[in-house]
Amino acid sequence: MTLQAADIPPVPSIEDPALRQRLQARLDAKTKPLGALGRLEQLALQIGQVLGTEAPQLHAPQMLVCAADHGLAARGVSAYPADVTWQMVRNFLSGGAAVSVLARQHGLALTVVDCGVLQPTPPQPGLVQRRIAAGTADALQAPAMSAQQCAQAIANGREVVRGLPGNALLLGEMGIGNSSSAALLLARLSGQDIDACTGAGTGLDAQALARKRAVLREVLAVHAQARTPLQALAAFGGFEIATLVGAVLQAAQERRLVVLDGFIASSAVLVAHALAPQVVQRCVAAHQSAEPGHALLLRLLGLQPLLQMDLRLGEGSGAALAWPLLESACRILSDMASFESAGVSGPA
Numbered sequence: 187m188t189l190q191a192a193d194i195p196p197v198p199s200i201e202d203p204a205l206r207q208r209l210q211a212r213l214d215a216k217t218k219p220l221g222a223l224g225r226l227e228q229l230a231l232q233i234g235q236v237l238g239t240e241a242p243q244l245h246a247p248q249m250l251v252c253a254a255d256h257g258l259a260a261r262g263v264s265a266y267p268a269d270v271t272w273q274m275v276r277n278f279l280s281g282g283a284a285v286s287v288l289a290r291q292h293g294l295a296l297t298v299v300d301c302g303v304l305q306p307t308p309p310q311p312g313l314v315q316r317r318i319a320a321g322t323a324d325a326l327q328a329p330a331m332s333a334q335q336c337a338q339a340i341a342n343g344r345e346v347v348r349g350l351p352g353n354a355l356l357l358g359e360m361g362i363g364n365s366s367s368a369a370l371l372l373a374r375l376s377g378q379d380i381d382a383c384t385g386a387g388t389g390l391d392a393q394a395l396a397r398k399r400a401v402l403r404e405v406l407a408v409h410a411q412a413r414t415p416l417q418a419l420a421a422f423g424g425f426e427i428a429t430l431v432g433a434v435l436q437a438a439q440e441r442r443l444v445v446l447d448g449f450i451a452s453s454a455v456l457v458a459h460a461l462a463p464q465v466v467q468r469c470v471a472a473h474q475s476a477e478p479g480h481a482l483l484l485r486l487l488g489l490q491p492l493l494q495m496d497l498r499l500g501e502g503s504g505a506a507l508a509w510p511l512l513e514s515a516c517r518i519l520s521d522m523a524s525f526e527s528a529g530v531s532g533p534a
C-alpha cells in the first residue's frame with residue numbers, strides 16, 4: 187500500500203460567516219468591556235466554529251501520545267539513549283510521567299500508541315499496539331521508513347482516532363531522536379536552513395548541537411529527492427509522527443478540536459497541513475516550545491501559541507497544561523451573563 191497526496195480526502199473549511207457573527211455577538215453581549223477577554227475570546231470563536239455551535243461544550247477529551255524509536259538516534263543526535271522511549275511508555279502507563287499526572291489532573295483520557303519502540307510493553311489498558319517496526323532505519327543511510335510503512339502509520343493514526351470518543355484530541359509524542367525528524371521536516375517543507383530548524387532537543391550541549399546540525403545537513407543532502415510532504419515524512423520519519431499525521435487528518439475530518447503540544451507534535455500538523463490545508467483551522471497551539479524550530483513552524487502554520495513557558499518535554503504535557511483555557515473559553519460563551527440578563531448598563 188502506498189499513499190499519494192491525491193488519496194487524502196479533502197478537509198472542508200469550517201468557515202461559516204453567519205455562525206461567526208452570532209458567536210461574536212454573543213461574546214459582545216457578555217458583561218465585560220468589548221473585547222476585554224482578549225485572546226480567550228478568539229479561542230471561544232474558534233472552538234465555536236470548529237464544533238459548529240454558539241455554545242460549544244468539550245466532552246470526553248482524549249490525550250493521544252504516540253511513541254516510536256529512530257534509527258538516527260545511533261548518530262548521537264540526542265542527549266539520551268533510545269531505551270528511554272520504551273521505558274517512558276511504561277512510565278506513561280503506570281501514571282508517573284508528566285503527561286500522566288497532568289492528564290489525571292485535567293480529566294483527560296490517556297491513550298499511548300506504540301508505533302514502533304525498541305521493546306514492546308505487555309498489553310494493558312490505555313496501550314494501543316500499532317507497531318510498524320522496532321524503530322525506523324537510520325535516515326543517514328536509507329529512508330527512515332518505506333512508503334508502505336509511512337502509509338500504514340498514517341492509516342493507523344486515522345483508525346485509532348476513529349475509535350476514540352469525544353470532540354477534542356490533544357496530541358503528544360515520545361521518541362528519542364524525534365526532534366531531528368521534526369527539524370528535517372521543517373527544513374524540507376519550509377525551505378528554511380537546517381541550522382535554524384535544529385535545537386538542543388533533550389538537552390545537547392553546544393558541541394553536540396553543532397554535531398547534530400552537521401548530521402542533519404547530511405541527511406537532507408542524502409534525501410535531496412524527497413520533496414513532497416509524504417516523501418519527506420518517509421525519508422525523515424518517524425512512525426509516531428506519521429501516526430500523528432493520520433490522527434490529525436482524521437480528527438479534522440470528524441470536526442474535532444485538535445490541541446497541539448510542542449515542536450514534534452506540531453511537525454505532524456505541518457505535514458497534515460501540506461496535504462489538507464484546512465486542518466489548521468481545527469488546531470490550537472497550546473504553547474511555544476523552547477525548541478527554536480517551534481516558533482518558525484507555528485508562524486508558518488499561522489498559529490499563535492496560548493502559553494510560552496519554555497517547556498521542551500513533549501508527551502502532550504503542554505497541551506494538558508493549556509486545557510483549562512479551552513474549557514474557560516467555552517464557559518464564557520455558555521455561562522457568563524449578558525448585559526441584558528444581569529441588568530448591567532452597556533457602553534455609554
Ligand SMILES: O=C(O)c1ccc[n+]([C@@H]2O[C@H](COP(=O)([O-])O)[C@@H](O)[C@H]2O)c1
Binds near residue numbers: 366447451
Ligand atoms: O515538544 C517539544 O517541543 C520537545 C522539544 C524537545 C524534546 N522533546 C522530547 O524529547 C525527545 C526528543 O528529543 P531528542 O533530543 O531525543 O531529539 C522526544 O521524546 C520529545 O518528546 C520535545
Ligand SMILES: Cc1cc2nc[nH]c2cc1C
Binds near residue numbers: 266361388500501
Ligand atoms: C526522561 C525523558 C522523558 C521524556 N518525555 C518526552 N521526551 C522525553 C525524553 C526524556 C529523556
